[in-house]
Amino acid sequence: MKRSSSRPPGSDTGDRELLGPGLIHELRQPLTALDAALRLVARELGPSVTTLDVWSMATGQVARLQETLDTFQQLMTGGAELGAFLVEPVVRRAIAAARARLDLLGDRFALVVDGDVPGAHGSAQALLHAVSNLVSNALDAVEQGGGGRIEVRVLRAPDGARAQVRVADEGIGILTADRERIFTVGYTTKARGKGSGLGLAIARRMLRAAGGELRLAAEADPARRPWASTELVVELAASAAQPVPVAPAMAAPRRRGLRVTLVGVALLAAAAAGWAGLRPSRTAGEAAAVIASAEAGEVVLESATGAIERLRPGGWEPVVAGERLREDDTIRTGAGAAATLAVGDRSRVAVSDATQLTVRELTAAVQRLRLSRGRISVDHQPDGARVLVVESDDGASVARANEARFSVLASGRSLAVATETGVVRLQAAGASVDVSAGRQAVAFRGAAPDPSRPIPPALLLKIARTARGEGVCTVSGVVDRGAEVRVEGRLVEVGGDGRFSVRLPARAAMRASVVIRDAAGHGAERQVPCAPIAPEQDVSDFAVRWGQDASARGHR
Structure with missing residues (x-):
């Protein structure tokens, strides 16, 4: 007997229209609660947890899921925020997220950055998502193939105006007959149950929506590594008026497919939700208060004296008090200049003269700054359990603080910390030292930090x-x-x-x-x-x- 349906005509179409926005809406709630749970753990256990690398990995992945949801929502609504950004810091973030797996390769992994890479225009989040997926795929291919190299390159494109990111691996490779299918939803070279066939398709659509492109390097490509089994190339727009050309045969699929790919995001979120088991018992009121305060905040140039500049794709441009800094924004102070940054509502960073500083990460769990050279003085009073991190130019030396007043100096080969109140943990070369009030310590490139010692009254x-x-x-x-x-x-x-x-x-x-x-x-x-x-x-x-x-x- 045929069952009759009481569903009104066109209701299936309406359901499909709601699928994407509905998934985003429903995923935001457990992600926000998960983020709040991590913050509660940090508040209860303090540096014993928040200074661990695994903690940074967990909070970083939660932040990435939140950013990914934002990007999908922008793609569906056409409201993606595009602008100028630097490529190298975004690539380093993607590599940092996969560091645990990449470290197992030892010298079989390499990051190569050219010295004259131009800035890009588009979405830094789209690039982060793409490179993260390409590196993950390369790792899977190498592991499935029983070994081999992986190389990530950041370089200037042959036309001289654009930036490229290339990810090459010596893994199992792609059959010639399948090369045209790798960006098709559902296609994967991975073993059954290991891949969804969504990663490359999503990455390409995100990049195209931001004016970029993702392609497979041709065998005749002169820039292609001859040893690579597979090499994928991310092309980035030079400006809003210069997007990367896309051949008509490679036009992006209809938006309906994009909604379907959101199922992949749901799977990622479900995997990350396992961290919710760390949540300590709290009343509903306490949890609500933490969730309400779980916004990442922003960095504002509160005051400026002398020449303060911000790095743009075309070079350094003046920046004035009151302007906001986004992730991957870099500023520098000239001789005799100084600036004060408001990081969120309660933390302040005084930037001395002859200093270059980059905003690396702003999430509900961590505020990360990169000090390439010069000196900063930090007063970190976290709203909740947010950790403030200052890292060296190569990211190898890191100073972490939960609540402290301290200063950091990057002098080229070293990162030095002097603490006024609280405790700062200085980490380098797999070792760490706690620098308490009235003491200082230094870490030289490639070496463990020195033991802390009292701050001397004068310099030698x-x-x-x-x-x-x-x-x-x-x-x-x-x-x-x-x-x-x-x-x-x-x-x-x-x-x-x-x-x-x-x-x-x-x-x-x-x-x-x-x-x-x-x-x-x-x-x-x-x-x-x-x-x-x-x-x-x-x-x-x-x-x-x-x-x-x-x-x-x-x-x-």
Whole structure:
């Protein structure tokens, strides 16, 4: 007997129209609760949990799921926010999310970044999603093939105007007959039950919606690695007026398919929801309060003195007080300049002169900054259990704090921390040291952090002066480990033993300016005459002018 239906005509179509938005709406609630649960765990257990790498991985994946939902919603509504961004920091975030698996490859994994990569226009989140999927697929292919290399490259495209990201692997490869199908929904090279056939299709649609493209590198592509079994290429738009051309035969599928792919997001969210088991018991009122305060916040340039610039695809541009900084925004201060950043509602970061700082991550669990060079002074009063992280330019050295007032100095080869109140954990080379109030520590590139020691009342400065001759003046000396040295305004590399040496073009009656500073804010300045001296007097202790950075005084 045929069963009659009471469903009105067209109701199936209505259900399909609601599927995508409905999934996003329903997934946001458990994700918000999961984020709140992690924050409650952090509040209860503190640094014993929040300083662990696995904690960063968990909170990072929750943040990524939230960002992915935002991106899908923007794609469906046509409201994606597009703009200029730097490519390398986004790629490094994607690699960091897969670090646990990539580390197992050892020297069979490489990240290669060209020195002249242009900025991009589009969606940084779309790029993050794409590279994350490409790296994950490469890892699966290598593991399935029993071994091989993986390489991620960030480079300038052959046309010179665009940025490219290439992910090559030496895995199982793709059959020639299947090369045209890899972006088709449902197609996968993975074993049954291991792949959904959604990742590449979603990544391409996200990139195309932002003016970019994702393609398989042709065998004849001169930039393709000859050893690669598979190499995929992300092309990024140079500007809003210069999107990446898409051939008519490669036009994006209809939006209906995009709604179906949201099932993949649902599966990801379900897997992440296993972290909810960490949630400690709380009343409904307490949980609601934490959920209400779980927004990631923002970074605002609260005050600025002197030349402050922000990096754009076309170069450095002036930035003024009141402007907001987004993830992957980079600012720098000129000589004598200073700035104060409001990070969320309660944290402040004073940026000293000659400093370059990048906003790396802003989520409900972590506020991450990258200090490429210079000094910052931080007053971190978290709203909830949010951790503030300051990392070195290569991300190998990391300072973490739950609630503290501290300063960080990046001097090229080292990252130094000085703590005023609270405790800061300095991590590097698989080791860590807790830096408590009134103490400081330094981590040199590739080495474990030094043990913490009391902050000295003054800096060490010993300078050896060589005779001026043959048009060269050499200034050499010794400073405290981790201190920054500038000679004639030029940043000088300081060795692990505190020694430095620089050769300058000599001038008549020349006096070279030597300026040093440490993480605690002590500064020393001296004018060094380049004149012949007796060999036995080639090293001397100078009386120096001590003091705090102007930005640090204003911050306190």
